[in-house]
Amino acid sequence: MKQKRILCINDISSMGKCSLSVALPIISSLGIEAVVLPTALLSAHTVFSGYTFSDQTEEMKKILNHFDSMGEKFDCIYTGYLGSVKQVDIVSDFIDNHPESIVITDPVMGDNGKLYSGFGCDYPSAVEKLCKRSDIILPNLTEACLLTKTPYIAKNIDSDYLAKVMDGLSKISKKSVVTGVKEGKDISVYIGEGKGKYCLSSKSPLIDRQFHGTGDTFASAFAGFFTLGLSLEQSAKNATEFTQMCIEHTNNDKDSQWYGLRFEECLHHLYDMKRDASNN
Numbered sequence: 082m083k084q085k086r087i088l089c090i091n092d093i094s095s096m097g098k099c100s101l102s103v104a105l106p107i108i109s110s111l112g113i114e115a116v117v118l119p120t121a122l123l124s125a126h127t128v129f130s131g132y133t134f135s136d137q138t139e140e141m142k143k144i145l146n147h148f149d150s151m152g153e154k155f156d157c158i159y160t161g162y163l164g165s166v167k168q169v170d171i172v173s174d175f176i177d178n179h180p181e182s183i184v185i186t187d188p189v190m191g192d193n194g195k196l197y198s199g200f201g202c203d204y205p206s207a208v209e210k211l212c213k214r215s216d217i218i219l220p221n222l223t224e225a226c227l228l229t230k231t232p233y234i235a236k237n238i239d240s241d242y243l244a245k246v247m248d249g250l251s252k253i254s255k256k257s258v259v260t261g262v263k264e265g266k267d268i269s270v271y272i273g274e275g276k277g278k279y280c281l282s283s284k285s286p287l288i289d290r291q292f293h294g295t296g297d298t299f300a301s302a303f304a305g306f307f308t309l310g311l312s313l314e315q316s317a318k319n320a321t322e323f324t325q326m327c328i329e330h331t332n333n334d335k336d337s338q339w340y341g342l343r344f345e346e347c348l349h350h351l352y353d354m355k356r357d358a359s360n361n
């Protein structure tokens with residue numbers, strides 16, 4: 082079978098595992114070629130104070146033009162952290178010229194009800210334009226609220242509130258997978274596939290500790306499984322299970338807090354999940 086190929090558009094943070102340093106190993110572990118397009122080079126992710134930031138907008142244009150001059154095609158275009166409105170436009174134009182690709186967008190822009198530092202208040206509406214070009218979007222609840230202009234609620238989410246958010250997302254993208262929905266002592270993932278059509282994908286006990294890079298881990302695993310041909314539901318389940326394993330493993334290490342998930346020691350589970358999928 083021809084090897085699948087994903088174009089991963091995301092930043093590279095030297096320290097604090099997230100973005101490309103998570104996407105590359107996860108996608109490669111699934112046997113997929115990961116072609117990486119860095120949007121920015123940071124010394125550490127933006128939750129560390131004093132991080133350095135080198136914007137790669139000009140380089141991105143040159144790299145994408147080079148790919149196009151070679152006639153390169155991608156099974157999937159998976160986007161994460163984009164540094165600016167301008168970058169969103171560059172990526173949107175590239176997507177418009179590549180209708181053959183599945184487009185999976187993780188609209189990385191915030192967590193815990195807040196925009197990440199470095200993004201202006203015009204950023205969510207630019208990301209909305211990108212989401213409208215996507216087959217599937219993978220927001221956390223904060224990002225879902227920013228996209229749908231719904232006030233963020235941190236916990237005890239009820240069904241009316243959830244219906245409002247999911248219906249709002251259905252106007253932006255055909256399919257969405259929303260992570261980080263806190264319901265009582267649990268944390269859930271929901272799948273939306275049109276107005277009034279949403280369902281619970283998974284519910285796990287909430288570990289009340291902040292882990293960095295969980296969204297990137299989930300999105301990378303999801304993009305990988307979906308590109309391999311698994312259904313939306315199964316891709317979301319596998320990505321959740323893998324992320325959960327990484328969280329539990331990291332939770333045993335009290336010093337790991339801001340340095341991201343200890344996903345490296347869990348990568349072999351991806352191989353098992355892929356094998357189980359092909360045996361079914």
Ligand code: PXL
Nearest residue numbers: 092099100126127128162294
């Ligand atoms: O994990 C999301 C993410 C990606 N990239 C950068 C970040 C963050 C979250 O803080 O700062 C640079």
